[in-house]
Amino acid sequence: MTEGKAGGPASNLRQEQLHELTIKLTKHIVMLEDRKTDIMIRLMDLTLDEAKDSKLQQAEQGLAEVEKQLGNTRTQLDRVKFCEQTANTALPAHTPLIEAITPTEASGLMTDGNGIKEWHPYIHHYNEQNKDQLTALHHLPRYTNDDEEGDDIETFLDKFQHELSTYGLPLDNYWTHLLPVCFVIEDDKWLRSHVSPSLGWRQAHTSIVHHFAGEKIHYQFTMELFQYKTHPNESPSAFVSQYWQHCSQSQCKGQ
Structure with a gap:
């Protein structure tokens, strides 16, 4: 007993x-x-x-x-x-588990013999030509790093998290499948080259924000420099001096 x-x-x-x-x-x-x-x-x-x-x-x-x-x-x-x-x-009553x-x-992911996740070699990128066909992706936000009117990277990632949460998709399981299609091809190439698909969402989020926030500032600064012009009656030496002063005062000093 x-x-x-x-x-x-x-x-x-x-x-x-x-x-x-x-x-x-x-x-x-x-x-x-x-x-x-x-x-x-x-x-x-x-x-x-x-x-x-x-x-x-x-x-x-x-x-x-x-x-x-x-x-x-x-x-x-x-x-x-x-x-x-x-x-x-x-x-509790237990029904037999089905085979895996x-x-x-x-x-969107593949796993090698050591259990290390790898990026899938091909992703359908959303663009003007195929946007009517990729209906399943309509609700996902888009990010363009050189779009001055678009969201900053943190706002974009917040929207991405919200959409996945709305559809009940766990971020750690799905970010590697769905985030690449939100980027233009150039940004997706950076993602695949510098961020491991084995990372959890929090670690990946930190890496992505650090990179794209810096890239955004660098792009805006570069555009400012291209638009920098001489003033009437300004000598070449004075222009060069003002140009380098503008560089030294920017957020991209040293880049």
């Missing part, structure tokens, strides 16, 4: 079972999130496919099924965690 008490053999066995079940459910949720990401990227790619109708329908059905499985698995995980905290609660689905090439 004492075996069922807290700390007894039965209690310890039950805790081990619950812990093992928690690990399995957590891994299953991660797998389903990866599968959901793959399907989301496929849906974006299929907007450029001429024979898209049947494929789109299949992808949408697959997405609905994955979201259903995610909901069920999260419910099970919540029940297991509750049971771990309650000594006399019976183990291998990520497709449509994924």
